[in-house]
Amino acid sequence: MSLPPTGEQHVLRAGDAEAVVVEVGGGLRTYRAGGRDVVDGFDAGEMAADVRGNVLAPWPNRLRDGEWSWDGTALRTPVTEPERGTAIHGLVRHVAWRLLARSDDSVVLEHLLHPQPGYPFSLRLQVGYELSADGLRVTTTATNEGDADLPYGEGHHPYLAAGPGLRVDDCTLTLPAATRVLTDDRLLPVGSEPVEGTPFDLRGGRPVGDLVVDDCFTDLARDADGTAEVRLVRPDGTGAAVWMDASYGYLQVFTGDVVEPPSRRRQGLAVEPMTCPPDAFRSGEAVVRLAPGESTTGTWGIRPL
Template identity: 30%
Template sequence: MSKTAASPVVLQTDRGRLEILPALGGAVGRFSWDGREVLRPAPAGTGEVLETGGFPLVPFCNRIRDGRFRFGGRDVVLPPNLAGHPHALHGQGWRGAWTVESAGAAEAVLAFDHPPGAWPWAYRAEQRFRLGADGLRIDLSVTNTGDEPMPAGLGFHPYFPTRPGERLQAGVTGVWMIDADVLPTHHVDGPWGPDWAQGAPTAVSSLIDHCYTGWDGTATLSAPGGPATVLTASPDCRWLHVYSPPGADFICAEPVANRPDPFHGEDSGLRVLAPGETASVWMAVASG
């Protein structure tokens, strides 16, 4: 039977430990492998999902300019959901409480049911967490539970702690440039700023909060003298959004199935789900 859990759900194997925070956006509170923190551990007792190790993006990824768009003849206005920021961000799942559908030693399923509101479509999202022989896999899905077509995009927002000399290598071929509101302006082919395709330091002198295109589905974080972290994702996650603030002790490498501001441009990655239809993506994190 499903229930909302105020305390973490813990999965444990010989090598891995995962703590899930159902009441805090269905986020990851902690993921360690062989004793190493692979995702950023959340501070004890935090009530802010932005301080966790990662959270789901559903039913859209990144920003929608001013929270406004038109779909199916309907004008939609979403309220801001990040303090001091005018643009709707990452959907509703990360700001809601999830229910625990099942939990075992190495696998758990969480669900989030959204009734029509400012986002005028009903949907059900599910996350399946699994600790396997190689690491962690998270499957994320969304089902249109309403009676009319619904736009949908899915993704993940993991935070990786950085080590001295940390580098990111990711098979990307281009990037969306951004304006002062971190919304896309124009696309650039080839490398720009850190050349992630060749591998580049995660320590930066100016903000990186960009959506990279042509991603081949694999990204690797490595540091001298330590194991690598390998991120892989499903083919629908055609974009890798990288968030690396100057001076931060983390980097976000986010597999996403839609680019930022997806209602205001072509080839956005958004799908249109018929009533009863489901979209799904997955992400795997392994420590080498």
């Protein structure tokens, strides 16, 4: 039997729910519950195109020209989005993650990122997935294994499924963000504005329709526990929600207008919890500084509606 492009497939089951987590990239390939797709994933014989389900570290989103500096040292990491001249979504999307722990309904994977040009730091990453009748819980921990402070940011890239025969146009989106990050034609930040009075004010929930979104949002409304939640609801009232703890102060939302092949466009909504905004390694905004031996943890999840 040939090896799938994403390596070992870790199948989690809990009641009528099933999720598949993959070795390559440490991400979420599929998630079904109650006989329906919760996420718009990909087949075992495919790579994770369009960043589907990937872990985004040690930075999420885009880094201008792949160039930045840390404590006075200029650094350059390879440009991985040549059409926009950016280094996008970190360094661990196409690497193998080692299995640390496994049960019927959970898995923990680890990747040790060694020093390299553009990111000369030793960073240990662990990501754990736990499936239950209530949903899927994802916990990511980063630890500085080196002898100097390092910068860190992290995100995840699930696509919520619009549903069979549907597009995101047919769904209602609730996005509890008061501020949208403004970007240039390279999707790099140039400022921000309140969403109030704009088509991007989705705090009360409204049909997506023909709205095109590939934007970062912040100033998220949270409950008493510090949790923010994005909801995508289908016409029949089913759907899914992505929730995130206070570690994730930013969200990238993407309506999938340029994914390939064109037949897949707008079939899923990317809802990306992020600890920092685009180009954070240049701006310094919300970048986590980890001292040697220090760790940071963030938790988010998906629940069916």
